[in-house]
Amino acid sequence: MPKNRIASTSLLILLFFSGFAALVYQVLWVRELGLLFGSTAQAAALTIAIFFTGLASGGWFWGRRAPHTSSLRWFGWVEIGVALTALGHFALVDVYHALYPIFYATVGHSPILDTLVKAIIAATLLLPASFLMGGTLPLMVQHLVRHPNQLATVGTQLYAVNTAGSASGALATGFVLPLLLGFRNTYLLAVSLDFTVGLLAVLLASTKTEKSSISSDLQQKFNSDTKIPNRSPHLSLPNPLVWATAFSSGFATLGIEVIWTRLFSQVLQNSVYTYALVLSTFLLALSLGAAIANALSRLHRPAPPLILCGLLLLASSATAVSPWLFYEVTDGFTYLGRDLNWESYLSAIASVAGLVMLLPGMILGAVLPYLMRILETDPRQPSEQVGRLIAADTTGAILGSLSAGFLLLPLLGAWRSLLLLASIYLVIVAAIALLRTTIIRLVVAGVLVTAAVLLTGMNLQALQTVPIGTRANDRIVEIQEGSHATVAVVDTSRGGRAIRVNTYYTLGSSRNLHFEQNQTVVPMMTHPKPDSVFYLGMGTGITAGAALAFPVKLVVCELLPEVVSLSKAHFTPWTRGLFEDERVTVHAEDGRNCLSRSRDRYNLIISDLFTPWERGTGNLYTLENYQIAKERLEPDGIFVQWIPLYQVSQQEFGIIARTMAEVFPQVVMWRGDLAPSRSIVALIGQKQAQPLDPQVIARHGRYLMNQLEAIATPTSDEALTALLLRLYVGNITASKLFDNYPINTDDYPLIEYLAPRTHRQVQTGTARFLVGSEREHLYHQIRSAVNPEADPYLVNLTSAQYGYVNAGHNYSRYAQLSAQGSKQQARPYLEKFQVLSPSDELQDLSPASVLLRR
Structure with a gap:
């Protein structure tokens, strides 16, 4: 292989890993700032906007200032600069986690000031490194372009390689690196890659005197203010129109990506893996689009503006067709791969993502790099042209992603938003056509504008x-x-x-009214004075509303503002005045963030049911989240983690239990129901280990019963106590059953990465959630490890009250066997339940259905 070819290949490899590291940074920055500001769409958008702002300003700055004879060396130093500034993340992020609650206490009352503080924090973390990243492509272009007519062929090749590196980085960060290395070490790997890339570039530049990027006679032409001869209007476009095209392409492309991602969220598991697969498919499409632009740049005919118009028309058509294409390949928004194993499921997603995104994305991705072909006759040096393109495109991308997420989707919906974005490409073609003065071209422009209007107004009722x-x-x-x-x-x-x-995830239902109310009633009945409660998650509002039966103040944080507004509009009959009661404060915010920035203390913090495998929810099961919750509890406070046993295996349950036990001195487990199979349980962590007081249960039960308008039959304190004690399972801490399980942390988010795999294994029958006999086996393990009479949490119970606990175990076993059709095996358990229950036993086994009956 010729030396020049070896050198060029080496530089392409360096640029590939530069793109790889950049996406690793981006993914981790979005995650870290999500933990700091909250995992909201606004926080993610702010992070991306500032990151892209750095890329845009860096591209413009370094493009104008790239040296003529040492650009490779400068590329190396810029890469080293990226590594060094990225290391500042470790120095600043802990400081900001400590300072942000103070900032919020000062300016949190003003959304504008709060957003400004977030922007300043994010800018200090992201801008230095992203500003330097923006210069890497222009500097490498400056080094490798030896002649003006090489800008398109060389530039598109470099763009393709860099974007392919980004796709690989997104895939590796989504699938491999966090579980293998942890997020902290993954970040350090990206830093090491950038430092190595920079060092190698500097060494390559130092092996011999770097040649000028462009021969001396042609360099004068690049530096001259005089246009290169033969710059025909048929072969080129005015620079303002080129920059406008780059801007519009960035706007439309990132807007389309946001909407496609939303569409995929309707039919996927929505785990960290599926998100990474969709993102990397889109980036791969952009890389392949640059390869197409490279091939088109080598054509001498038709004229470049005509080829550009063809790409724009194809991009418009591909975008406009994508709603129907998505509908067809997902069989009418059917959940993908419902019964497939893990590997087959990922393969199915990749296939659908390829069909929906790859070909259209390649066309979208070819527009920007092909603009380099249009600019070949521009007298500016290559780095400046590429830098301006990056700046224009990235600025459009910032506005496009923000507009799609916060304007187009809420106002127009996904389908009309895609058609509107498709029409942008037609408007660009019309603008190009208007440069010609003939009547025919004016008619073409008018037709295209009309087509854009029609696209936006199409009937999509179907x-x-x-x-x-x-x-x-x-x-x-x-x-x-x-x-x-x-x-x-x-x-x-x-x-x-x-x-x-997102189509398939149910947050709650009035059909399960009393089960949802139990999520409040069970823990509140155990606390001596439950007068201040924080809810991490709201759903329908039924659970939080149940607390209003007590003399209490509530703070409720729900991540999705759409859920808050819909619950308020349609669930008021079941929420006990949640949205009207002056004792309640509802925030449409990330619950973990609400807690971390709060200075208030609570008697109870109740964490709602969350889908463990869904992207982002793993943060709510981590050591750090539990530590934040413990800090926000009163001295006698309790933290309640509700877990859907029908969505976790023994592995995930053990990890969560072990993680809570690492933070709280005593963790106990309560049932949320005595249903036959699909049950929920609460792990209750105490800030200070204290035994249960059965008199507290009776006092709360009597208070709630007195709130009823009429009581059908007299009910003793013992019956009220039995009603709750039958739901007690056992002492997690004392059992030591889960001491050898790993701990789930922000750095090693095991739940977020293991739960999606378990979900697919359950779908194919190779694993089981904790339902039916698996649930009963878990209960038996905990009960056998610590008998009720030896449980330090139950030390204040009488012998009869120990019987109520055992009665609950027997009824649970009876219900499970009966549901399986084993009536004969089930009967002895029912008889034991009846013997152990109080004489005036309440017929209804759900505390909420008895105590909150209207």
């Missing part, structure tokens, strides 16, 4: 009800396509009104 994936006989009450998610209120065919997020 697709309007697709994005919620309703079951047969369900009735959609209201849908909101908001900045965070697509949320719907549905009257279900099985009875009850439910909230669904």
Whole structure:
């Protein structure tokens, strides 16, 4: 291989890993600032906007100032600079975690000032490194372009390689690196890569005197203010139109990417893996688009403006067709790969993502790099041309992503937003056509503008009800396509009104009224004075509303503002005045962030049911989250983590239990119901280990019973105590069953990365969630490890009250066996339950259904 070819290949490898590291940074920065500011759409958008601002300003700055004879050396020093400034993350992020609550206490009352503080913090973390990143491509272009007519062929090749590196970085960060290295070491790996790339570039530049990027006679032409001869209007476009095209392309491309990602969230597991697969597919499409631009740049005919118009028309068509294409390949928004194993599931997603995104994305991705071909006759040096393109495109990308997420989706919905973005490409073609003065070209421009208007106004009624994936006989009450998610209120065919997020995730239902109320009643009945409660998550509002039966003040934080508004509009009959009661404060915010920045203290913090495998929810099961919660508790406070046993295996349950036990001196477990199979449980962590007081249960029960308008039959304190004690499972801390499980942390988010795999294994029958016999086996393990009589949490119980605990175990076993059809085996457990229950036993086994009956 010739030396020049070896050198060029070496530089392409360096640029590939530069792109790889950049995406690793981006993914980790979005995650870290999400932990600091909250995992909201606004916080993520702010992070991306500032990151892109750094890229845009860096591209413009370094493009104008790239040296003529030492650009490779400067590339190396810039890469080393990226590594050094990225290391500042470790010095600043801990400081900001300590300072942000103070800042919020000062300016949090003003959304504008709060956003400004967030922007300043994010800028100090992201701008230095991203500003330097923006200069890497222009500097490498400056080094490798030896002649003006090489700008397109060399520039598009470099753009393709750099973007392919970015796609690989997104894939590696989503699938491999965090579990292998942890997020901290993954970040350090990116720093090491950048430092190595920079050092190698400097060494390559020093092996011999670097030649001028452009021969001396042609360099004069690049530096001259005089246009290169033969710059025909048929071969080029005015620079303002080129920059406008780059801007519009960035706006449309990133807007389309945001909407495609939302569409995929309707049919996928929505784990960290599926998100990474969709993102990397899109980046790969952009890389392949640059390769297409490279091939087109080598054509002498047709004229470059005509080829550009062809790309723009194809981009418009591909975008306009994508709603119908998405509908067809997902079989009408059907959940993808429901019964597939892990590998087959990922393969199915990759196939669908490829069909929906790859070909259209390649066309979208070819527009920007092909503009280098249009600029070949520009007298400026190559780095300046590429830097200006990057600046224009990235500025458009910032506005496009923000507009799609916060303006287009809420106002127009996904389908119309895609058609509107498709029309942008037509408007650009019309603008190019208007440069010609003939009547025919004016007519073409008019036709294209008309087509853009028609696209935006097309009748999409056939697709309007697709994005919620309703079951047969369900009735959609209201849908909101908001900045965070697509949320719907549905009257279900099985009875009850439910909230669904992104088609398939049910947040709660009035059909399960008393089960949802139990999530409040069970823990509040155990606390001596539950007068201040924080809810991490709200859903329908039924759970939080149950607390209003007590003399209490509530703070409720729900991540999705669309859920808050829909719950307020459609669930007031079941929320006990949650949205009208002056004792309640509801925030449409990330719950973990609400806690971390708060200076208030609570008697109870209740963490709602969360889907463990969904991207972002793993942060709510980490050591750091539990430490934040412990700091916000009163001395006698308790933290309640509700867990859906029908969504976790023994592995995930053990990790969560072990992580809580690392923070709280005593963790105990309560049932949320005595249902036959699909149950929820609460792990309750105490800030100070204290035994349960059965008199507290009776006092609270009597208070709630007195709130009823009429009591059908007299009820003793013992019956009220039994009603709750039957739900007690055992002492997690004393059992020591989970001491050898790993701890889930922000650095090693095991739940977020393991739960999606378990989910797929359960779908194919190779693993089991904790339902049916698996649930009963877990209960038996905990009960066997620490008998109720030896449980330090139950030391104040009488012998009869120990019997109530055992009665609950027997009834749970009876219900499970009965549901399986084993009536004969089940009967002895029912008889034991009846013997151990008080004489005036309440017929209803749910505390909420007895105590909150209207």
